[in-house]
Amino acid sequence: MAKPSPLQVRNLVMAFLAIVVVVWNVFSDGPVMLTVIFGVCGVLALGSAAINGRE
Numbered sequence: 642m643a644k645p646s647p648l649q650v651r652n653l654v655m656a657f658l659a660i661v662v663v664v665w666n667v668f669s670d671g672p673v674m675l676t677v678i679f680g681v682c683g684v685l686a687l688g689s690a691a692i693n694g695r696e
Contacts, residue, residue, distance in 0.1 A: 663676055
């Protein structure tokens with residue numbers, strides 16, 4: 642398996658943090674808009690990591 646680029650690592654870390662915030666926000670009854678924003682952020686970060694992984 643190839644070593645991930647620094648950009649991929651950053652995107653995966655951001656996706657993980659965004660998903661953690663979504664889960665925390667859902668269980669703490671936080672604002673729905675923040676949940677949506679961080680959820681979209683997580684999906685976009687995962688997509689970016691996948692796209693940057695192609696050679």
